[in-house]
Amino acid sequence: MNFWQKILAEKKMILALSPMDGVTDFPFRAINKKYGQADLIFTEFASVEGVCRSTSTKILNHFDFNDAQRPLVAQVFGKTPAFFKQAAVLLCELGVDGIDINMGCPAPTVANHGSGAAIIKNPELAKELIRVVQEGIAEWKNGLELKDCPDISPKTVMAVADKKKNFALPDIDRKKIPTVSVKTRIGFDHEEIDTWLPHLLGMRLVAISLHGRTLKQGYSGKADWSVIGRAAALIKKEDPSVVFLGNGDVTDYEEAMEKVKQYNLDGVLIGRASFGQPFIFLPKAEREKALAEKNIFKIALEHAKLFEATYPESEGYKFLPMRKHLAWYTKGVEQAALIRSELVRSNNSLEVEAVLRKYKLI
Ligand SMILES: Cc1cc2nc3c(=O)[nH]c(=O)nc-3n(C[C@H](O)[C@H](O)[C@H](O)COP(=O)(O)O)c2cc1C
The missing domain is CATH 3.20.20.70 (Aldolase class I)
Incomplete structure (x- = not known):
């Protein structure tokens, strides 16, 4: 099989x-x-x-x-x-x-x-x-x-x-x-x-x-x-x-x-x-449980850190491909446009973390 x-x-x-x-x-x-x-x-x-x-x-x-x-x-x-x-x-x-x-x-x-x-x-x-x-x-x-x-x-x-x-x-x-x-x-x-x-x-x-x-x-x-x-x-x-x-x-x-x-x-x-x-x-039941129990922005940060670890700059990869994901994670939150505009300018996971903390998302 x-x-x-x-x-x-x-x-x-x-x-x-x-x-x-x-x-x-x-x-x-x-x-x-x-x-x-x-x-x-x-x-x-x-x-x-x-x-x-x-x-x-x-x-x-x-x-x-x-x-x-x-x-x-x-x-x-x-x-x-x-x-x-x-x-x-x-x-x-x-x-x-x-x-x-x-x-x-x-x-x-x-x-x-x-x-x-x-x-x-x-x-x-x-x-x-x-x-x-x-x-x-x-x-x-x-x-x-x-x-x-x-x-x-x-x-x-x-x-x-x-x-x-x-x-x-x-x-x-x-x-x-x-x-x-x-x-x-x-x-x-x-x-x-x-x-x-x-x-x-x-x-x-x-x-x-x-x-x-x-x-x-x-x-x-x-x-x-x-x-x-x-x-x-x-x-x-x-x-x-x-x-x-x-x-x-x-x-x-x-x-x-x-x-x-x-x-x-x-x-x-x-x-x-x-x-x-x-x-x-x-x-649905598991999805709603996950949405209630997990903070999607902690997941976004985990994603950003994993991106950095997988593609360190020394390999010629920049943070650019990660930015669109960060924008997608903001879908549906209050002040999404404002938060997004800052996240899509971030250059590393530390900057992502700072933005997420600033808006009290993590
Ligand atoms: C950004 C983007 C990249 C895609 N790249 C591929 C690809 O590499 N190979 C592929 O077979 N389809 C690719 N597709 C098509 C998707 O796999 C899928 O067939 C299409 O988006 C329709 O499904 P959806 O409505 O669930 O998104 C891509 C679609 C998007 C939006």
């Missing part, structure tokens, strides 16, 4: 933290797992071209995780089959639980290069990418070494070994291989699940996640859950072993549960509603 099936057997529904570039980094995932206990979490995506071609190993930080964050699915995007295969070997070596291929990103920096949601227009490439990731995993299982991958630099091999040590990740176990899944959208410029999804079925994917918007829609309008429901019926009919998750505009545990029941899904991914709100993954 893979971890998707295990969660389903235990909980009847999978509630996952959706992958979000620039958001679901190591500290955010750690806070989310600790206080929200999402069943499954995705990393932000990383480009396979970057993994194989970049002279810096900074891109590997996207995959940072520790055992507390399991089950952990690492997401990759790109368009070069050879790089997908080698990135899969690298992720096997790191010991992630799942590898997810992004076929849903609408950002011009991704889709205009033929990656992300643009792959919906190129189903043969979609199938090739799934195949090579599966091949990379199978070859790693049979003994392929990361250092023998032609486009993985010795520096990257060393960085992976360092990550395993720094995050106390278990030794390599070639019997434990990651699952392969795809996250996609309902179409390119119009809804086209009846022609798009059959290409993915029969590819031995363990799971598919579907965001109920087209590439053209970006994030505008509303996710179309009736299409997600039709996709669920199609998948259950054609390839019932595939775990199917819906995604788009869900705000909390109860809404996710409603969607699962109404549309016969295996689970739901929540993205934006998790901003500054780790408790939304908890059922």
Whole structure:
């Protein structure tokens, strides 16, 4: 039984933290797992071209995780089959639980290069990418070494070994291989699940996640859950072993549960509603208890400290990516605009603490 099936057997529904570039980094995932206990979490995506071609190993930080964050699915995007295969070997070596291929990103920096949601227009490439990731995993299982991958630099091999040590990740176990899944959208410029999804079925994917918007829609309008429901019926009919998750505009545990029941899904991914709100993954009674007993600003400070510890300035990371999280934590409090305006100028956790104390929030 893979971890998707295990969660389903235990909980009847999978509630996952959706992958979000620039958001679901190591500290955010750690806070989310600790206080929200999402069943499954995705990393932000990383480009396979970057993994194989970049002279810096900074891109590997996207995959940072520790055992507390399991089950952990690492997401990759790109368009070069050879790089997908080698990135899969690298992720096997790191010991992630799942590898997810992004076929849903609408950002011009991704889709205009033929990656992300643009792959919906190129189903043969979609199938090739799934195949090579599966091949990379199978070859790693049979003994392929990361250092023998032609486009993985010795520096990257060393960085992976360092990550395993720094995050106390278990030794390599070639019997434990990651699952392969795809996250996609309902179409390119119009809804086209009846022609798009059959290409993915029969590819031995363990799971598919579907965001109920087209590439053209970006994030505008509303996710179309009736299409997600039709996709669920199609998948259950054609390839019932595939775990199917819906995604788009869900705000909390109860809404996710409603969607699962109404549309016969295996689970739901929540993205934006998790901003500054780790408790939304908890059922209502637990959520209300957590909200009453825990001070969200203490959690914000813990997040800021963890961010600093994970990305010390010496590594070239600044406090900048943390600021948006601080702003999100102020949602709904009195004087939010004023507090936010100070928090988004903070440069370290000491400054964050000073602002929070000034407004008597901690
Ligand atoms: C800031 C941001 C970054 C995102 N990055 C990714 C990504 O790296 N990979 C991905 O598959 N989807 C990405 N998404 C899409 C989300 O995972 C999700 O599909 C989308 O936000 C809809 O779900 P929601 O309404 O629950 O937020 C991103 C969304 C946002 C807002």
